[in-house]
Structures are given as C-alpha cells and as structure tokens.
Amino acid sequence: MTRGPIIATDLYTTVMTRAGWVCQCAGECGSAHRRTGGTCQAPHTDRAHLIAAPPRRVPDHQAVTVPPGELRAWCPVCWQHLQAAATRARAATAADSQKSLF
Ligand SMILES: [Zn+2]
Ligand SMILES: [Zn+2]
Numbered sequence: 001m002t003r004g005p006i007i008a009t010d011l012y013t014t015v016m017t018r019a020g021w022v023c024q025c026a027g028e029c030g031s032a033h034r035r036t037g038g039t040c041q042a043p044h045t046d047r048a049h050l051i052a053a054p055p056r057r058v059p060d061h062q063a064v065t066v067p068p069g070e071l072r073a074w075c076p077v078c079w080q081h082l083q084a085a086a087t088r089a090r091a092a093t094a095a096d097s098q099k100s101l102f
Contacts, residue, residue, distance in 0.1 A: 011068055015052040016044065019073035028055050029074075029081035042075035051079045056086075 023040035027033060033040050044050040050073045054066045074082065 011071070012052050014068065015071045016050060016073055019050070021050065022073065023050060023075035023078055024072040025074055025078035025082075028085075029078035030085055031078070031081065040075055040078050042077065044073075048076050050075055053079065055082075 021044040023042040025031075025033065025040040026038060029040075031040070032038070042048065042050075052071045053074055054070045055072055
C-alpha cells in the first residue's frame with residue numbers, strides 16, 4: 001500500500017472539490033483579480049498546489065477548531081500575499097497597543 005502526500009486528506013479533497021480545484025481568493029490577498037472576474041481562479045497544478053485554509057489567519061493552537069466549512073482553496077501566490085497582509089496587520093495592531101501604553 002502506498003501513501004499519498006500528507007495534504008491529500010479527505011478534508012483537503014473535500015475543500016478542493018467544493019472549490020472546483022481553483023483558487024477561491026476574492027481579493028483577500030490584496031489583488032482585485034479583475035482579469036478573472038473578481039476571484040483568482042488559479043488552477044491546482046503539479047507545480048502550484050492549492051492550499052486549504054480559512055480566509056483569516058488563526059493562531060496555530062486554534063487551527064484544529066476551524067470548521068471545515070470555513071476552509072477555502074488558495075493558490076500559493078494569494079496565500080503568500082494573505083500571510084504578508086496578516087503579518088502587516090498584526091504589526092500595526094502591536095504598534096497601536098504599544099502607543100496606548102504611554
Ligand atoms: Zn489565487
Ligand atoms: Zn488573490
């Protein structure tokens with residue numbers, strides 16, 4: 001018996017099948033995706049695997065509690081931008097709370 005990649009779980013397949021195996025980003029990454037009608041639509045390929053994740057960043061210890069219905073398909077490009085945006089937002093929040101200390 002051969003084992004597939006770790007990402008090929010039932011949940012992953014469920015999310016991707018629901019998404020039609022294309023990126024479901026609707027601008028969360030910061031791109032308007034105008035060329036493809038507002039959503040990214042980048043397909044799952046051998047070289048660009050889609051990622052199943054919620055549209056907002058969850059702390060690692062909460063990841064297991066994300067309901068499957070909240071998971072969406074992201075292409076690596078959108079996912080990277082989404083993470084970068086989340087990091088910037090966190091930095092801004094940290095800066096704000098630091099300011100309020102003084
Ligand atoms: Zn995308
Ligand atoms: Zn996007």
